[in-house]
Each structure stands twice: as C-alpha cells, then as structure tokens.
Amino acid sequence: MEYVKIFFVNTALLITLSYLANLIYKYTVTYASEPVKKVSWVLLAIFAGWISTFFGYRLDEHVIFDLRFVPLIISTLAYPQPLVLIIIGVLTGLTRLTFGVTEAALVGVLNLSILGFICAGLSLWVQRSAASMMYKGLITILVVNVVNVLNIAVFGVIPAQEYIMKIMPVTFPAGLVLSALFALIIRDFHLDLMRTGQIVRANELLSEQTEELHKNKIVLEERAKQLMLASQFKSEFLANMSHELRTPLNSIINLSQLIEESDESRSVEELSEYGGIIHRSGEDLLSLINDILDLSKVEAGKLDVIMEDLNVSEVPDLLLQHFSVVAKQKQLTFSVSMDEEVPAVIHTDPQRVQQILRNLLSNAFKFTMAGSVSMNICVVERQEGPASRRWIAFEVQDTGIGIPPEKHDLIFEAFEQADTNVSRKYGGTGLGLSISNDLARLLGGFITLHSREGQGSVFALHLPLDSGVSV
Numbered sequence: 411m412e413y414v415k416i417f418f419v420n421t422a423l424l425i426t427l428s429y430l431a432n433l434i435y436k437y438t439v440t441y442a443s444e445p446v447k448k449v450s451w452v453l454l455a456i457f458a459g460w461i462s463t464f465f466g467y468r469l470d471e472h473v474i475f476d477l478r479f480v481p482l483i484i485s486t487l488a489y490p491q492p493l494v495l496i497i498i499g500v501l502t503g504l505t506r507l508t509f510g511v512t513e514a515a516l517v518g519v520l521n522l523s524i525l526g527f528i529c530a531g532l533s534l535w536v537q538r539s540a541a542s543m544m545y546k547g548l549i550t551i552l553v554v555n556v557v558n559v560l561n562i563a564v565f566g567v568i569p570a571q572e573y574i575m576k577i578m579p580v581t582f583p584a585g586l587v588l589s590a591l592f593a594l595i596i597r598d599f600h601l602d603l604m605r606t607g608q609i610v611r612a613n614e615l616l617s618e619q620t621e622e623l624h625k626n627k628i629v630l631e632e633r634a635k636q637l638m639l640a641s642q643f644k645s646e647f648l649a650n651m652s653h654e655l656r657t658p659l660n661s662i663i664n665l666s667q668l669i670e671e672s673d674e675s676r677s678v679e680e681l682s683e684y685g686g687i688i689h690r691s692g693e694d695l696l697s698l699i700n701d702i703l704d705l706s707k708v709e710a711g712k713l714d715v716i717m718e719d720l721n722v723s724e725v726p727d728l729l730l731q732h733f734s735v736v737a738k739q740k741q742l743t744f745s746v747s748m749d750e751e752v753p754a755v756i757h758t759d760p761q762r763v764q765q766i767l768r769n770l771l772s773n774a775f776k777f778t779m780a781g782s783v784s785m786n787i788c789v790v791e792r793q794e795g796p797a798s799r800r801w802i803a804f805e806v807q808d809t810g811i812g813i814p815p816e817k818h819d820l821i822f823e824a825f826e827q828a829d830t831n832v833s834r835k836y837g838g839t840g841l842g843l844s845i846s847n848d849l850a851r852l853l854g855g856f857i858t859l860h861s862r863e864g865q866g867s868v869f870a871l872h873l874p875l876d877s878g879v880s881v
Contacts, residue, residue: 419465448489448491448494451489451494452494452497452498452501455481455482455484455485455498455502456481456498456501456502456505458480458481459478459479459481459482459498459502459505460478460502460505460508462476462477462478462480462481463476463478463506463509463518464509466478475577475581477585477588477589477592478502478506478518478522479521479522479525479554479555479558480588480592481498481502482495482499482502482522482525482526482529482554483529483550483554483589484592485498485529486529486532486533486536486550486554487536487543487546487547487550490533490534490537491533492530492531492533492534493530495526495529495530496526496527496530497526498526498529499522499523499524499525499526499527499529499530500519500522500523500526502522502526503518503519503520503521503522503523503526504519506518506519506522507519513567514566514567517561517562517565517566520561520565521558521561521562521565524557524561525554525557525558525561528553528554528557529550532549532550532553532554536550547590548590551586551590552586554589555582555585555586555589558585559578559581559582562578563578655695655698657691657694658691658692658694658695658698659691659695661687661688661691662688662691662692662695665684665687665688665691666688668684669681669684669685702841715759715762715849715852715853716759716761717757717758717759718757718758718759718760719755719756719757719760720755720756720757720758720760720763721754721755722748722752722753722754722756722787722802723748723754725746725748725763725764725767725787725804726746726747726748726785726787728764729746729767729768729771729785730744730746732768732771733771733775733783736775737775737783740775740778740779741780742775742778742780742781742782742783743781743782743783743784744782744783744784745782745784746784746785746786746787747784747785747786747787748786748787748788749786749787749788749789751788751789752787752788752789752802753789753802753875756802756873756875758853758873759853762849762852762853763804763853763871763873765845765846765849766846766849766850766857766871767785767804767806767871769842769843769845770804770806770846770857770869770871771783771785771806772842773842773843773869774806774807774808774810774867774869775808777808777810777811777867778808778809778810778811778866779810779811780809781808781809781810781866782808782809783806783807783808783809784806784807784808785804785806786804786805786807787802787803787804787805788802788803788805789801789802789803789875790803790872792872799874800874800875801855801872801873801874801875802872802873802875803870803871803872804870804871804873805868805869805870806868806869806870806871807866807867807868808866808867810867811863812861812862812863812864812865812866812867813859813861813862813863813867814863815862818859818861821843821859822843822844822847822857846871850871850872850873853873854873854874855871855872855873855874856872857869857870857871857872858870858872
C-alpha cells in the first residue's frame with residue numbers, strides 16, 4: 411500500500427503544480443505568441459515530471475516509483491504534436507539523472523524516451539480520429555501505463571518475476587486510476603484555458619471590429635459630405651445649364667419669330683444678321699449638347715477612340731484658322747509654334763486630340779481679357795522610375811485670371827468646377843476640362859496644369875510618343 415500512498419502524493423503534487431501553472435498560464439502565457447506557448451508547455455511538462463520523481467517512492471537507494479509519465483499523457487491529449495511529445499519524453503527521462511547516474515536512472519531515461527515516441531504515435535491518432543475525447547483519453551492512459559509496465563519488467567533493475575508478482579499488481583491499477591483522475595482534472599484546466607483563449611480572441615475581434623466600424627463611420631461621414639457637395643454642385647450646374655440653354659434657345663425662337671413676321675420694311679442686311687445670330691446660337695446649343703453627351707458616354711465607358719495617324723504639322727494652321735477671329739475680336743495676341751524635333755506624324759485619334767485642344771484654347775480665350783494666348787508643340791521627357799519616356803506636349807498658355815492652387819484638382823472634376831459666379835460671368839457649363847481630361851486618359855496621355863491666381867495658366871496635353879527609353 412506504500413506505493414499507492416506515494417502515487418496519491420504524486421497526484422496531489424501534480425494537481426497543485428497544474429493549478430499554479432494554470433493561473434500563471436492564464437494571466438501571462440495566454441497573451442504570448444504561439445512559439446512562446448509551445449516552449450512554456452514543454453518546460454512545464456518536464457518540470458512536472460521532475461517534481462513527480464523528486465517525491466516518488468524509493469524502493470531502495472536507486473529505484474524510484476512515480477507518475478512522471480502522466481505529463482506525457484496530458485500533453486498527448488492537450489498538445490498532440492509528435493515532435494513536442496518526443497522532446498518532453500526524452501528530456502523528462504534525462505531529469506532522472508539529476509538524482510544520480512545509476513543503472514536504474516539509465517533505465518528511467520530509456521523508459522521515458524520510449525514513452526515519448528509511443529505518445530508521438532498516439533498523438534497522430536488523436537488528431538485524425540473522429541472518436542470522442544473521453545475515448546481517446548482512456549486509450550492513451552491504458553497504452554502508456556501498459557508500455558510503462560512492460561518497460562519496467564523488461565529493462566528494469568528489479569527482477570521481472572518479483573516486479574510482476576509483488577509490485578505491478580498494486581502499481582498498475584493505481585497508476586491507471588490516478589492517471590485517469592489527473593487527466594480529468596487537467597482536462598478541465600485545459601478547457602478553462604481554451605475558454606479563456608476564446609474570450610481573449612473574442613475581445614480582440616471585438617476591438618478590431620469596433621476600430622473597423624469607427625473607420626467605416628469616418629468614411630461614411632466623408633462620403634456623406636462628398637454627396638452633399640456633389641448634390642450642391644449638380645444643383646448649381648443645372649441652374650447654370652438652364653441659363654446656358656435658355657440663352658441660345660431664346661435667341662433662336664425670338665429671331666426666327668421676327669423673321670417669320672417680317673414685312674418689307676426690314677432690309678436684307680437685318681434678316682442676314684438675324685440669320686447669323688440664329689446660326690451662332692444653334693452652334694452654341696449644339697456644343698452644349700455635345701458636351702453633355704460626351705460626358706455621359708465617358709462615365710458609361712462607351713466613348714470609343716479611333717487610332718489613326720495625325721499629321722502634327724497641320725495642327726498649327728487648323729488652330730490659327732479656328733481661333734484667329736476670336737483673338738481679333740478680343741484684341742489678344744494669338745500664336746502657335748512647333749519645335750523642330752516634333753515628329754511630323756503621331757498615332758492617335760485626330761478628332762479627339764483636336765477636341766481637347768479646342769477646349770483648352772476656348773477656355774484660354776474665355777478667361778483672358780488682355781494680353782496673349784499661345785500654344786507651343788514640343789517633345790518632353792518624363793522620368794518614370796528607372797526609365798524615362800518621351801511625350802509630345804501641346805502647351806496652351808494664357809495671361810488670364812489664373813486658378814488658385816486649391817482648385818487645381820477640382821476644375822477637372824465633372825460638376826464640381828461649375829462655380830456659379832465664374833460660370834455666370836464667363837458663360838459655359840464648365841464640363842470642357844472634365845471631358846478633355848477623360849479623353850486624354852483614353853488616348854494614353856494626361857493633362858497638366860501650372861497656374862496662379864491673377865498670373866495666367868499653362869495647360870499641357872501630353873500624348874505618348876514611344877514605349878519608353880532606358881536611361
């Protein structure tokens with residue numbers, strides 16, 4: 411019965427150690443990384459085995475009976491990783507040497523090492539089996555206790571017959587019962603640790619979700635502000651658009667009515683003048699409608715570009731013909747120049763390029779009251795990472811009212827640039843730059859802006875010339 415008493419003492423010590431370890435683990439190791447948790451478990455299991463040996467029953471000066479194999483059973487169920495179990499088995503066996511290097515101690519090292527490999531094999535079964543945890547626990551306890559008995563009988567220093575007849579009938583059932591009892595207690599501790607870990611993870615998840623909700627709230631508030639601004643800009647745009655549409659329509663309706671009601675008192679010159687005004691009003695109305703249609707096509711992704719050869723050398727003459735009358739009417743100097751290195755032909759959509767350039771020049775003339783408007787066609791290189799790329803640039807420069815820096819981005823956005831005061835004073839819908847910017851992107855290029863309020867502006871359309879040249 412002395413064996414049973416010692417086994418009970420071993421069990422009480424292991425339970426006490428497990429309880430203290432549970433407290434330490436719950437409030438410290440739980441928050442550590444996975445490698446730290448694994449190392450902590452291995453050290454704890456080895457220390458528990460050493461404590462069991464320290465308080466074990468000494469049959470004689472060198473032979474010790476204890477429950478040092480119980481931490482291996484618990485590790486097999488709670489931490490089923492083969493390599494970890496082999497390490498625990500071998501190192502727990504080596505702790506037996508701290509009580510003296512004897513034949514019995516070497517047998518103890520061999521016994522625990524064999525049990526470590528047995529538990530490693532059992533852990534694979536524990537991971538893959540669909541059986542209940544209780545069934546897995548009973549099988550593990552039975553196998554480890556049986557192998558422990560066989561190891562002592564085969565390799566032990568006590569004669570096999572004496573061990574089997576006198577010692578094993580008491581230690582084997584006591585080991586089974588106490589192992590099962592301890593396993594149940596540790597299993598409860600383990601479940602408590604798992605619940606604690608789940609609570610910690612749940613709290614972390616809640617914190618992350620709270621932070622994400624806060625970020626989403628900020629994003630939603632920002633979008634709400636943007637929607638309010640967009641609504642305001644669109645309202646102003648519609649008000650301005652209605653004004654722009656009514657002006658040419660009223661001219662067309664009123665003058666056409668005058669022509670219809672005209673008598674012989676009206677001269678041919680008057681009628682011709684009326685016809686000219688109606689024609690210009692119709693062109694203005696058509697231009698407005700084209701802007702709106704182009705914007706709708708771009709936003710719907712249905713605006714196609716037709717890539718053809720554009721004769722760049724013809725561009726200056728075309729633009730001079732188109733805008734020379736406007737320059738003369740406003741008493742502005744207008745010039746178009748082209749550098750010598752500009753290629754004669756580029757591959758792009760000629761119609762869209764001319765549309766962009768007309769928009770840029772129309773804006774330049776619209777917002778320039780005195781001075782000059784000019785356009786220079788040149789070749790530029792822009793650094794793009796480790797390489798540079800060649801572009802053809804159509805630079806439109808004016809001496810107009812200029813644009814404050816805070817509005818440089820806004821003027822390229824649809825509706826947002828439709829400032830009521832500016833639009834009412836200078837006319838137009840304010841969609842030209844937005845459409846031009848979208849068209850430039852469709853052509854593989856972009857538009858740049860350099861401007862300061864009261865000091866004029868420089869808009870430049872950049873179109874690619876080649877795929878890039880390494881530098």
